Amino acid sequence: MTAPNDSPEPSPPAFDETFRAQLAALFAWRRDVRRFRRDPLPPALIERLLDLAVLAPSVGNAQPWRFVSVETPERRAAIIRDFEQANAAAARLYRDEQAALYARLKLEGLKTAPTHLAVFCDETVSQGAGLGRQTMPETLRYSVVGAIQTLWLAARAHGVGMGWVSILHPETINATLDLPAHWVLVAYLCLGYPEEEHLDPELERHGWQARTGEGRRLLRR
Numbered sequence: 001m002t003a004p005n006d007s008p009e010p011s012p013p014a015f016d017e018t019f020r021a022q023l024a025a026l027f028a029w030r031r032d033v034r035r036f037r038r039d040p041l042p043p044a045l046i047e048r049l050l051d052l053a054v055l056a057p058s059v060g061n062a063q064p065w066r067f068v069s070v071e072t073p074e075r076r077a078a079i080i081r082d083f084e085q086a087n088a089a090a091a092r093l094y095r096d097e098q099a100a101l102y103a104r105l106k107l108e109g110l111k112t113a114p115t116h117l118a119v120f121c122d123e124t125v126s127q128g129a130g131l132g133r134q135t136m137p138e139t140l141r142y143s144v145v146g147a148i149q150t151l152w153l154a155a156r157a158h159g160v161g162m163g164w165v166s167i168l169h170p171e172t173i174n175a176t177l178d179l180p181a182h183w184v185l186v187a188y189l190c191l192g193y194p195e196e197e198h199l200d201p202e203l204e205r206h207g208w209q210a211r212t213g214e215g216r217r218l219l220r221r
Contacts, residue, residue: 029199030152033161034106036113036192045158046115046191053151058143060128065147066183070116078176079168079188080110086167105206108165113190118173119148120183144186151189161194 015023050067058064070076087107094102110116121144133139148164155162170185204210 026153026157029197030156031161031194031198031201033163033190033192033194034109034202035195036109036161036163036190037195038112038114039193040114041160041191041193045160049151049154049158049160049191052154053147056143056147056150058128058146059133059139060131062125062128062131062133062140062143064122064125064127064140065144066120066122068118068120068177068179070118070177075176076110076116079116079173082168082172082176083108083110083165086169090167101206101208105203105208107167109163109190109192110165112195113163113192115191117189117191118177118185119144119187119189120179121186122182123184124182141184141186148187148189155191159193160191163190164188165190 046069053067054063054065056065070079091099091102121141123140125140152162165188168185168188173185173188174181174183198205201211
């Protein structure tokens with residue numbers, strides 16, 4: 001018998017072969033986008049994408065993700081300067097042909113993406129009471145990565161491109177955004193409508209690294 005004011009559990013959806021094929025296409029067409037149109041994203045769309053992102057699992061249901069929208073020109077300019085410094089330092093690690101190729105790669109869309117999201121892990125989160133992370137505390141940050149991947153797929157499904165910028169100094173980002181030290185930067189994301197669409201990854205298209213399938217091997221023990 002259903003208790004008063006209790007709603008019955010909804011029936012789980014049935015995912016057919018058509019849906020599974022579309023899901024596979026979504027996975028295949030998710031790209032790290034670096035070339036954006038400047039058209040702004042509707043605020044309601046950004047909120048919808050974040051609603052979907054936080055459906056991701058988290059260790060102990062801790063939900064440690066923290067999203068920051070970077071909007072002021074001064075803060076964006078500071079982050080671009082930090083990228084340029086970090087990128088120049090990274091370029092010096094390469095030599096000869098690899099250095100020349102690195103110099104030609106476009107590694108971010110900071111100047112054209114209409115939306116910038118910095119995503120952090122709150123390392124002091126009390127939710128979850130530490131469940132599941134006593135021996136592997138890094139699972140807290142892994143949970144944030146799960147939310148980022150969910151956001152990435154949701155964005156692609158809505159026609160929005162997303163690029164993950166990792167050539168940054170985390171401590172500089174925290175200081176630029178005036179955030180507490182226990183918020184650890186996991187990703188700096190550029191979002192916007194893509195200027196172009198490609199099935200193959202940009203790094204593969206420009207000769208930096210092809211997919212090898214090496215990590216796909218299933219080891220049996």
